[in-house]
Every structure is written in C-alpha cells, then in structure tokens.
Amino acid sequence: MNILHIDCSPRPESQSRQLSAAIVKKLLDVAPGASISRRDFAAAPLPHASSDYATALSSPATLAAPPKGALELSEALIQEVEAADVIVIGTPMNNLTVPSVFKAWIDQILRAGRTFMSTPAGKVGMLRDRPVFIGIASGGVFTGDRANQPDFLTPYLSVVLGSIGLTTQQFLSVQATAFLDRDQATLARDKALAAIDLTVIREVPCL
Template identity: 70%
Template sequence: MKILHIDCSPRPVSHSRRLSAAIVARMRARHPEAAVVRRDLGRDPLPHADPGYAAALSSPDALAAGLASGAARLSEQLIQELEAADIVVIGTPMNNFTVPSVLKAWIDQILRIGRTFSSSAAGKTGLLRDRPVFIGIASGGIFMGERANQPDFLTPYLRAALGCIGLNTLHFLPLQATAFLDDERLAAARETLLAAI
C-alpha cells in the first residue's frame, strides 16, 4: 500500500495541510503498513512547463525526441509517483475560486498525451488505473452547499483534469468558512469531514 500525499499551501501551517495530514493519518490507521510518498508543492513548487517540455508535447516525433533529451524527465517522475500510489491525498487551498498555480503546474506535468491519456475523435480516454483520490480543500468562504456564496471552479476542474487520465474516484472534503470560524468549530468541521471517509 502506497499513499501519495500532496500539499499545495505556501503556509507551513494551514487548514489544508492539517486536513490532508488528518486524512493520511486516517488512511494509515486503516493500513498501518502503508508507505507515504510526500510531494510538498507549497514548499517546493514545481517549475512551470519550460520551452523544451512544451515543444516535446507538440507532436509524437517531438515527444520521442523530448523523452530522449530529458525534457519530459520531471513529467515522467511525477507520473510514476502517481502510478505507484494506491491512494492519493491532496491538500489544497481554494485560491481565487480554483486551484493554486502550484497544483496546476503538477497537473500540467501529469496530463500527457500518449502516456496518461489517449485522444480520438470520440474524446479523451484515461490510461491510468483508477484509485481513490481524497482532496481536502480549505476555503475562507463557502463554495458548496445551500449557503454557497462564491463560484466553484476547483472541483469541476479537478474532476475533468483527473478524470481525463482515469482518476474518477474523487472524494472532496471541503473545509469551508475558515476565515470566519474559531479553532474549536474548525476542529469540529474537520472531524465531521473525516468521519465521512
């Protein structure tokens, strides 16, 4: 059993980090033998796609050359981390209605035609094995439920992006209104989310 644990907050202590750590702890309580592979995008952000990687994606021949030259080395490393995981846990804040740029940079590296998805006239087909993905989201506002007062582009985007590569078993755990709740109510809300796993 392998757990890929990804955090996206730039803050060393944050609501999304606490939530993702609690999700991982819950998974490890069920699977004590589980190994955790850590990818902290908030502390060690990935570079955005460089010209060599972008050029490698432009055609099958360019991709073959890019693989040979090492332009897709980071992409391959991240895809292999994902392939090796039985469970994926992502902790992310909601930034301006959607994912932070560090998570988008990770997604840009793992969505690779011919490697994690294929494309045809019928659309895109994921090439990765499905596995549970738990996404702990911290939001200062409310974006889900009947009290939602802001748009949500984060969850539909992640459904589309991860679904494109074959990851369809997504579990969103939204910790909302963090800007308005005291520590006691936040802890209670976090426990309610964890109880639903």
C-alpha cells in the first residue's frame, strides 16, 4: 500500500500535523509494509498557477495544444495521486476554508480531460476512488451546538475531491485549538481518531 501524506500547516508542531501523523500511524498499524510519499506544502510550497498553465486550461483548443511544459507540474501531482492507495491530508482551517498552499495543489490536480470530464450535469471524476482521510485543526468551533463560525472547508473539499472521483472521504477534526492546553489538545485528537473507520482500506486492491 502506498500512502500519500500531505501537510499544509506552516507550524511544525501544529495540531493538523499531529492529527495527520496519527492517522498515518493508524494506517501503518493495519498495513505495516506500506510506503509513504510525502508532500509538505510549508517546507516546499507549490507555485500558484502560472500564466502558461492558466492559458492551457482556458479552452479546449489550448488544452489540446498547451504551451511547452505548462502541464508538467500538474501531471506530476496527478500521478502522485494515481500512485497512492490512500491519501492522508492534514490542514488547518484558515479563515473558514483551506489555506492557499492547499488551494494551489487543488488547482493543479483538477484538470479537465485528465481528472474530470465536464458534462451538462457537472464534473464527472476520471480517477479511481481510494480512501481519503482529512485531518482538520481549527482555532474556533465549526460543528455542534457550540459552533461559532461557519464551515466552508469540509463541503468544499468534499465536492472538489468527489469531482475527480475521490468519493471515499473521512473528515476528522480537532476544534477550538486556540483555547486548548496540551493535555486538552491530546484528548481532542484522541477523540477525533476514535471516529476513524479503517474498514475502508480493506477495499484497497493491494491489501
């Protein structure tokens, strides 16, 4: 099994990093021989869409004959997703949604004719489904009776990933991190991990 492990937080000891690492550890408990491919968007941020890339995606004609090299980064990132049997993402909720470094990755892997088809009914995914675990850390509270802010992150990611074929998704969150001490944060992380459903990886072809 190959795990693609993505982190987005700029803080080395962030709650989202600790949560994603804990998810990977749980996966390794089930599949100890798994390999891990790593993308750390704080240590190695992706560039935002270049002029050539934007031009290539601007119409079917330019996509059929893109500027030289315009799609190289996109293709490399898509191939990483295709090579993964499981994807683990750790991300903070920044200003109610995903951080820009994560959005830069999304903009490269959503590509018409490559990862999705445009139809009258909307986007149809072209990639094989595989489990995606998304660990979210939020300074505020966005679910339940104590919610004090809206959530544009989980519905957005659900649609975005689903539009390319990644529909087996699990969202795990540690909330109110701005108000938790170390012990409380550990308990919150353990509570989030208790909700993880690892039975989905039984569907992974190589297991």
